[in-house]
Amino acid sequence: MTTVDQPVDVLLSDGSTVQLRPIDPTDAPGIVAMHSRFSERTRYLRYFSPYPRIPERDLIRFVTVDHHDREAFVVLAADQIVAVGRYERLGPQAPEAEVAFVVEDAHQGRGIGSVLMEHLADAARRNDIMSFVAEVLPANGTMLRVFADFGYQVQREYADGVVHLSFPIAPTEASLEVQRGREHRTEARSIARLLAPRGIVVYGASATGQGVGAAVLGHLRDGGFTGAVVPVHPSASTVAGLPAYPSAVDARAPVDLAVVAVPPEAATAVVADAAAAGVHGLVVISAGFAEAGGEGAATQRALVRAAHAAGMRVVGPNCLGVANTDPTVRLNATLAPALPPAGRVGIFSQSGAFGVALLAEADRRGLGLSSFVSAGNRADVSGNDLLQYWQDDPGTDVIMLYLETFGNPRKFARLARRIGRAKPVVALASPARPPGVGDATGPDEVAVAALFAQSGVIRVDTVPELLDVGVLLANQPLPAGGRVGVVGNSSALTGLAATACVGHGLSVADGYPRDVGPSAGAAEFAAALADTAADERVDALVVVFAPPLPGQLTEVDADVTAALPAALALGKPTVATFLVGRLPPGVPAYGGVEEAVRALARAHRYAEWLRRPPGVAPEMPGLDRAAAQAALRADATDPGALLAAYGIDVVASVSVDSADAAVDAASQLGFPVALKAAAPGLRHRLDLGAVRLDLPDEPTLRRAYADLAATFGADALVQPMVPPGVACVVEVVEDPAFGPVVGFGLGGVATELLGDRAWRAVPLTDRDAAELVDEPRAAPLLRGHRGAAPVDRAALADLLLRVGQLADEQPRVRSLTLNPVLARPDGISVLHAQVGVGGVAARPDTGPRRL
Secondary structure (H helix, E strand, O other): OOEOOEOEEEEOOOOOEEEEEEOOHHHHHHHHHHHHHOOHHHHHHHHOOOOOOOOHHHHHHHHOOOOOOEEEEEEEEOOEEEEEEEEEEOOOOOOEEEEEEEEOHHHOOOOHHHHHHHHHHHHHHHOOOOEEEEEEOOOOHHHHHHHHOOOOOOEEEEEOOEEEEEEEOOOOHHHHHHHHHHHHHHHHHHHHHHHOOOEEEEEOOOOOOOOHHHHHHHHHHHOOOOOEEEEEOOOOOEEOOEEOEOOHHHHOOOOOEEEEOOOHHHHHHHHHHHHHOOOOEEEEOOOOOHHHOHHHHHHHHHHHHHHHHOOOEEEOOOOOEEEEOOOOOOEEEEOOOOOOOEEEEEEEEOOHHHHHHHHHHHHHHOOOEEEEEEOOOOOOOOHHHHHHHHHHOOOOOEEEEEEOOOOOHHHHHHHHHHHOOOOOEEEEEOOOOOOOOOOOOOOOHHHHHHHHHHOOEEEEOOHHHHHHHHHHHHHOOOOOOOEEEEEEOOHHHHHHHHHHHHHOOOEEOOOOOEEOOOOOOHHHHHHHHHHHHHOOOOOEEEEEEOOOOOOOOOHHHHOHHHHHHHHHOOOOOEEEEEOOOOOOOOOOEOOOHHHHHHHHHHHHHHHHHHHOOOOOOOOOOOOOHHHHHHHOOOOOOOHHHHHHHOOOOEOOOEEEOOHHHHHHHHHHHOOOEEEEEOOOOOOOOHHHOOEEEEEOOHHHHHHHHHHHHHHHOOOEEEEEOOOOOEEEEEEEEEEOOOEEEEEEEEOOHHHHHHOOEEEEEOOOOHHHHHHHHHOOOOHHHHOOHHHOOOOOHHHHHHHHHHHHHHHHHOOOEEEEEEEEEEEEOOEEEEOOEEEEEOOOOOOOOOOOOOO
């Protein structure tokens, strides 16, 4: 959200950065200077007249706005105003406003107009403006395209030589798709400029060859980087055998990337020097920034601000570096002395030290690398940026991530859902919820794994698993199903593999495992593998081989690895555990049977996710978003009105603190009634005696109240009786990896104790809602267990979709609990609701684009 006192940095279509902020009266000189740089054509198209200078009266009006009925944003590049956009309400309380913007000639065609449009529309909506109007000269094709390409329903009229445009500015599926498409392209291009630079300037490489700067410089030189490498040194004429210069400009070479290994206090000066040379991005190896405490965090913020003002992105600080094995680039700007072989796997590591180990292990296993980024403190470039880049990178087929924290969890989940449909994403990420993330108990480790799976992410727990899965996906096709053919020369190993298959959710195909015996030679082994690969009952192969006894086989017969290529040619994924010999290229090799089967099982679950249709997010009838906003007013929140605005009806409930009040409430609601202890944790606890049901008259109610008050206190709730049903619980909590998530489970102490909840990230699709209802282990109770009538599961799915839409659209709602929800064959009843509300800050993945 852009506010009066909060500038934001945004990416443009060429991948560079600019700042956008509300206009201020002190901007008057900058507005005049920008106007002076306009061409005559730009002035005429904006003002419909030559307008050679801005009169003082107009200038004061331009820079003085109330940020409500009149708003204006300026865009700054290198601290110079290069564009301005504004809206003005068409009369007091009018729902329409006129919008206009102008971009300096030198910066036209970079996507500034669309960015201004997004932020102006966002600000207008927050001030109850529902539509924009604009007047554009027919010759201004660029501006007409900005409006036409935005995804809004634009109406045009031509009169008096001017095109009159009008359109509603409420977000639509089309406008969000356009916005996210632009986001994808800008972020991908900003990373592409970092990973394929024409030249690199290195700051902080000592002439003695000591230190991290010298190490990275040596790796760049020895790795065969195809562009210019320019060391910057204040006094030395050569560093590491390369000509050195006192500044990057002095080298007179095209440089797009700067590697920074100077102390934190010198980093801002490096930004200015790099910007003067036309650098597009910084890789900051140096430590001593945010990880060092408050002062370092302030230095880090200043570094990023200076870089963004100069149009640059920042990798790090405190990072390992970046690499690209493309033979036309051959970039090793990392602290790792050697890279894995060139391949088609992109790797992102938040940790530098972890990244070194990851690269070394990938090299040991022969896992081919396309590109690598270590983000360190992740002050700017993040894993989400790399996902955007790798989605369209033709050199990357598999994405591997090591994530310590999630800076923008909603965006990660959204990107993973989209990218996972085209390329597998494997993530090593902690399931832990950091302190302070939400008040309610969130998904446990099993549920977090399910949330990752819902987004198409293959989540692993250890570094070996990350490589196990990566090697398989990089070299083998996905399994067409879960039927596994196990072949080996050891009954112990084949039996172990079969057991592991069942334990990981795979099935052993009929007729397997197949043990060819310890005396089988290469020819017999090859025949068995070929038969298995051709078997229509088999979707994937697990091959195990134990070394024969000395002298048992001839040298030719013992070369069983030669049997594998023929089996692979039939296109079924194959994993192998060979305790002797070296496997041919393309065959994923594992040290143990369990590791091989586990990797295959993860690939199978991902393939199953791909085969399932993604579902749609249906438009729910009966929603009143204006009423929802009114229910979330700043002074107090009305949970009942909020839920009602989303079509969720809660059974009436009256708070009482005496027997007389209870009788009055019952008379108002109508007998029979239910009486419950008021504390949220007791309202559904029949087992503790905190709930008294079906009270038919006043004397019975008075006796029940007296008993309840003696045990649980005077405060109680009175509700009308509703038909009985299966008790369910619906929850919304904030998860660190996925943002708002919706949980569903059956009520009861036992299910709560076991954590029997299913979870899905918002926004929910119809498929998500149906799976939530069916996934808990106790879900058979909803389908008519032991002769009971099945409940209306469609009504439960509808409720979940409404809760999901509420959680998605209302960022102030931090938690929500509906408990119990009684599900019956004829529908549902929500008996109690609890809503937790936080501040008005927008979620990172909502609103207009910004870094």
